[in-house]
Amino acid sequence: MKPLIQYVIAVTVVWTIILFAAWFMDGGARFKTFAMVCGGFAVGMLAMYIAMHLYKW
Numbered sequence: 001m002k003p004l005i006q007y008v009i010a011v012t013v014v015w016t017i018i019l020f021a022a023w024f025m026d027g028g029a030r031f032k033t034f035a036m037v038c039g040g041f042a043v044g045m046l047a048m049y050i051a052m053h054l055y056k057w
Helices: 002-025 031-054
Strands: none
């Protein structure tokens, strides 16, 4: 369980940095695109979390 939590925290930090950079560097022009990709990635992480608990190792 510990490596999964570390993975989620690391991904959250990286996406936060990417979204802040997209907002401030480009004036928000590409922010919507990056936010949509981030949202899809978050849905994928949620599916991975559910599958991990549903189907035990």
